[in-house]
Amino acid sequence: MNLYQENILDHYQHPRNKRVMKKADIRRREPNPVCGDDIEIFIKLRNGKVAEAQFEGNGCAISMAAASMLTEELIGKTPKVILKMNQKSMVQLLGVDPGTARISCATLALKATQNGLIASLNKTNKRHSKKGK
Amino acid sequence: MINAEHVRNDFPILNKKKQGQRFVYLDSAASSQKPMSVIESMSNYYKETHSNVHRGLYDASVEATRLYEESRKKLARFANSQPEEMIFTRNATESLNLVARSLGDQLITKDDCVLTTYLEHHSNLVPWQLLVQRKKARLVAARITREGTLDMADFEKKLDEQPKLVAITLCSNVTGTLPDIKKMVMKAHQQGAVVVVDGAQGVPHMEVDVKSMGMDFMAITGHKMLGPTGIGALYGKKEWLENMPPFLGGGDMIKEVKIQQSTWNDLPFKFEAGTPNISGAIGLGTAIDYLNDLGMHQVRDHEKKLFKHAYGALSERGMTVYGPSDADEKSGIIAFNIEGLHSHDIASILNERNIAIRAGHHCAQPLVNALGAVAMARASFYVYNTEDDIDQMVLALSHAQRILGKSK
Numbered sequence: 001m002n003l004y005q006e007n008i009l010d011h012y013q014h015p016r017n018k019r020v021m022k023k024a025d026i027r028r029r030e031p032n033p034v035c036g037d038d039i040e041i042f043i044k045l046r047n048g049k050v051a052e053a054q055f056e057g058n059g060c061a062i063s064m065a066a067a068s069m070l071t072e073e074l075i076g077k078t079p080k081v082i083l084k085m086n087q088k089s090m091v092q093l094l095g096v097d098p099g100t101a102r103i104s105c106a107t108l109a110l111k112a113t114q115n116g117l118i119a120s121l122n123k124t125n126k127r128h129s130k131k132g133k
Numbered sequence: 134m135i136n137a138e139h140v141r142n143d144f145p146i147l148n149k150k151k152q153g154q155r156f157v158y159l160d161s162a163a164s165s166q167k168p169m170s171v172i173e174s175m176s177n178y179y180k181e182t183h184s185n186v187h188r189g190l191y192d193a194s195v196e197a198t199r200l201y202e203e204s205r206k207k208l209a210r211f212a213n214s215q216p217e218e219m220i221f222t223r224n225a226t227e228s229l230n231l232v233a234r235s236l237g238d239q240l241i242t243k244d245d246c247v248l249t250t251y252l253e254h255h256s257n258l259v260p261w262q263l264l265v266q267r268k269k270a271r272l273v274a275a276r277i278t279r280e281g282t283l284d285m286a287d288f289e290k291k292l293d294e295q296p297k298l299v300a301i302t303l304c305s306n307v308t309g310t311l312p313d314i315k316k317m318v319m320k321a322h323q324q325g326a327v328v329v330v331d332g333a334q335g336v337p338h339m340e341v342d343v344k345s346m347g348m349d350f351m352a353i354t355g356h357k358m359l360g361p362t363g364i365g366a367l368y369g370k371k372e373w374l375e376n377m378p379p380f381l382g383g384g385d386m387i388k389e390v391k392i393q394q395s396t397w398n399d400l401p402f403k404f405e406a407g408t409p410n411i412s413g414a415i416g417l418g419t420a421i422d423y424l425n426d427l428g429m430h431q432v433r434d435h436e437k438k439l440f441k442h443a444y445g446a447l448s449e450r451g452m453t454v455y456g457p458s459d460a461d462e463k464s465g466i467i468a469f470n471i472e473g474l475h476s477h478d479i480a481s482i483l484n485e486r487n488i489a490i491r492a493g494h495h496c497a498q499p500l501v502n503a504l505g506a507v508a509m510a511r512a513s514f515y516v517y518n519t520e521d522d523i524d525q526m527v528l529a530l531s532h533a534q535r536i537l538g539k540s541k
Contacts, residue, residue, distance in 0.1 A: 002485060009536065009537070034493060035477050035493050060475035060478045061475065061537055
């Protein structure tokens, strides 16, 4: 199947939520050294769920469309649910399997999001354990 | 003149169709395709004379040894060296690592300088990085000009730092740039440096004479010159090779072995430990026969013609082409970008039309960055490519621009 489906081109040409967030709870940059793609994810949490998600960066149509779609998908989800997302979730979002050669483009934004969440959870845990002492 | 339509027929893979479209292969700088004669010489060896080399006392082993050594002679003649100066390796990367380990570890000491250039493939950069890290020495790189040629003035300035070793490429795998090796070798020798040349990208595409060029070492790979993967070679001047310690230890590289110590075999066997890639060497020998039949001058002329054709078409359409624009200064490689389009998208869309090009940083990140890019598309040509291949690519590029263009 053709990789450049209408929905992918639409998100690439008219990306949603593509701007820098000033006061983000979670902020994470993730470059892909293989192709030079570079994505930064910004997330604001409210009551343990994602209230706002934005991204900034440069990259190919697949990575940009995936990031745009992901920022819409994240809204209302808890970190626990987001950390369970995987390659399959991104293929479902895109509606087409980009194949092994391009899968890293499709998952870059998710990787940024998950690494950002993990880093933030680790920080919170450390703070809690310090308080415990 | 090479009749590429005719040559194509010798390459079975190029006649494989996808949805009626013939395979347009424009990625020979990554790896070339193989003619039927190469494939057959390897399968014939396995079918008829397979056995180990340099030890058997029976016919099959004698014949395998003869074929293996015949290939070494062919390669030596191809580059104008002596057979004992031609060591079979896995690939150019291994050849460069052999020099870095065996010679580099002896030659380089603390605070010494190793000089390389911004044109290099990672394989002619990382082994030297590892060497200077081991020895607490310094790595210096000669800059490139805005056009993507080597900055000779900067190279000469850096030679004043008296490097003990200079590592340069015969041909850039990104821009196709052909540095003036003969002149660089001469200048480096005047400063007393050993010169190691990465011939992976140059040797398949032009006549190379190690004697007149004067380099001390040159790395060669088989799979970019119509040969199989897993076979390469290191050319080294006898004076150097004789005084270098072995790289890998094991069978075949020894003369006499006792429990505590051994003596080393003669050249080139001292550097070929273990059972070698016999079928690979035989395939490479057949590839050299094929190239010799075409004639390396003809190969070079054919690629110049294709480059001119491609350069005209891409620059006419406003695409950014990297590297020299004069076909005499470069080999048959064209790296380019289309404004607003990512090279990976370009390559994917071309793939839908059965056209293979490369996209990304081409294992030469410092060079790609020095040219002001993070990634580029690259088409590279060889003996089986036609002007029609390039026309097909140009059509597909316009198609990619229409699909991905943001002017809506």
